[in-house]
Structure formats: C-alpha cells, structure tokens
Amino acid sequence: MGNITAKFINILQSNTILGLFVGQNIITLQQVPSTNEYLKDKLSNSTPLAEGTVIMAVHQFAGRGQKGTSWHSEPGKNLTFSLLLTPTFLNPKHQFSLTVAISLAIAQWLESLLHTAIKVKWPNDIYIGDKKIGGILIENILKGKVWKSAVVGIGINVNQVDFPETFQEHSIAIKQILHKDSNIGELLPDLCKYIEREYFELKNGGFEGQLAMYKQYLYRLGEVHPFLIDGVSVAGVLCGVTAAGRLMIDFNGHVVDFDIKEVAFSVKPN
Known part of the structure; x- marks a missing residue:
C-alpha cells in the first residue's frame, strides 16, 4: 500500500x-x-x-x-x-x-x-x-x-x-x-x-x-419493474420524477409519486 x-x-x-x-x-x-x-x-x-x-x-x-x-x-x-x-x-x-x-x-x-x-x-x-x-x-x-x-x-x-x-x-x-x-x-x-x-x-x-x-438518465425508465412498497413487491412502470425529487410510478394508468423512504427497487414481482 x-x-x-x-x-x-x-x-x-x-x-x-x-x-x-x-x-x-x-x-x-x-x-x-x-x-x-x-x-x-x-x-x-x-x-x-x-x-x-x-x-x-x-x-x-x-x-x-x-x-x-x-x-x-x-x-x-x-x-x-x-x-x-x-x-x-x-x-x-x-x-x-x-x-x-x-x-x-x-x-x-x-x-x-x-x-x-x-x-x-x-x-x-x-x-x-x-x-x-x-x-x-x-x-x-x-x-x-x-x-x-x-x-x-x-x-x-x-x-x-x-x-x-x-x-x-x-x-x-x-x-x-x-x-x-x-x-x-x-x-x-x-x-x-x-x-x-x-x-x-x-x-x-x-x-x-x-x-x-x-x-x-433514469434507470428503468419506461420499463415494467417490481417495486417494494410497504413490504410488498408490486409491478409498475417508472415514468419520471417530480421537481421535488419524488419517484413517479404508473400502476395500470394510475400514477403515484413516492419519497425515498416509501419505495425501493425490488428483485422480482410478488
């Protein structure tokens, strides 16, 4: 060293x-x-x-x-x-x-x-x-x-x-x-x-x-991907991020935004 x-x-x-x-x-x-x-x-x-x-x-x-x-x-x-x-x-x-x-x-x-x-x-x-x-x-x-x-x-x-x-x-x-x-x-x-x-x-x-x-530049943008929400793996499409930094995910046409403490990338859907 x-x-x-x-x-x-x-x-x-x-x-x-x-x-x-x-x-x-x-x-x-x-x-x-x-x-x-x-x-x-x-x-x-x-x-x-x-x-x-x-x-x-x-x-x-x-x-x-x-x-x-x-x-x-x-x-x-x-x-x-x-x-x-x-x-x-x-x-x-x-x-x-x-x-x-x-x-x-x-x-x-x-x-x-x-x-x-x-x-x-x-x-x-x-x-x-x-x-x-x-x-x-x-x-x-x-x-x-x-x-x-x-x-x-x-x-x-x-x-x-x-x-x-x-x-x-x-x-x-x-x-x-x-x-x-x-x-x-x-x-x-x-x-x-x-x-x-x-x-x-x-x-x-x-x-x-x-x-x-x-x-x-967002990783997984526009892709169906599993996300961990309240301990449950749910498939959604990452569609963007708000100006405040909240991640936007589309669940069958319903877009929800999340704070960093509220969502995580999951390995596989439930």
Whole structure:
C-alpha cells in the first residue's frame, strides 16, 4: 500500500485545476473513516474553507451511501472524495435540484470517458447496465431558512475489480470497461470540470432543463419493474420524477409519486 499511497498523494498535491473553483483546493488524506464526516467536522469547528474545496481520501474505510448503506473501497484504487458547495442561491426546499446537477455531471463525465450508456438509479446511484459504478451522498447544512452549505460525497469505482461477496454481482468499475488502470489524479480534475459546469447551470436558473435531462438518465425508465412498497413487491412502470425529487410510478394508468423512504427497487414481482 505504501507505494500506491505515495504515488496517489504526489499526483493530487501537484495537481492544479486552472480556471476552476471546484477542486482548486484539494486536501488529501491518507486514511479517514468518511470524507463527508471529516468535512462536516471541519465546518462545525468553524474552519474557513473555500467553496469548491475537495477532501480526497486515499483510503476511506467507512464510507456511506443513501439509507445508511456502506461504500467499500480498496486503498488507492477509487475516487472517494467530498466537495464543499454553498448553494445559498437556492431555497432549502429545492435540495433535490443539487442532486440532479451532481448526478448529471457524473453521468455525463462517465459517458465521455467510457463511451457507454450511463444511468442514474433514483435518486443518486450511478449505473452501467444493472451494475453500480458510483454513488452520491449529499448532506445539507441549513441556517434558518438559508441553505448554508452542502457536503457532496462522491464515490466512483475506478481500478477496484474485487468487491465483497454481497456487492460483487452488482458492482462494476472503470477498469472493467477500459480494460486498463486509470490515473485517479488525472480523473479528478476532469470530473470537477463537469461538476462546476452543472453547478453554474443550476445557479443560472437551468434546473428545468437539468431535470428533463435527469429523467432521460433514469434507470428503468419506461420499463415494467417490481417495486417494494410497504413490504410488498408490486409491478409498475417508472415514468419520471417530480421537481421535488419524488419517484413517479404508473400502476395500470394510475400514477403515484413516492419519497425515498416509501419505495425501493425490488428483485422480482410478488
């Protein structure tokens, strides 16, 4: 691990992303339980950090996803980082708009890199086919009615091809598409460009167009698929998502929208 770690850190420390604010300041940690937790601790201790600061981990050993799921990452093999944004231009009730912007940025970046179809499994897992290649966890910090800051955690499988048994069948990495190792220090600035572009698009009032594009990226869009609702598997057609981030499912002509706590993708219909 020593050589991998040293190479990883040297690449990132020497990297300067000219003209960008996202990723201009990169703090690289050799080992940390969670980059999101590290960044939130920094903010709670009133540490002054510029918007766009990236906390990058060589080894993140307790990463989290939506609904408390775990993110498993081998040291030095994947992109595991958290990004600080201050979307004070948005009303806190529009938090899903940031999820849309970040999801689009990652999906479009991966498409340009891999030249293959990318899907977003609602609300913010990134898929190739039926396999997960990445995930996002956004944790928002509010001050009264103002959206003070957002800690955007991102994990992308890059060079790791061996996953824990429970994840192996449904996980995929960039290496398995390109059939070669990728330089993580070179991938990060390119991804930051896409994130910055979509963030500015959101800031400039482009959410409506972003939402329309996000819908086109939806995993299982227009397909009959089983969904788990109140412990029961029910077949329906995923037909979209609302501006508030609720998943829309058509059950024989009756469209119902669900919050993330109310529905889940099921393996098979009842």
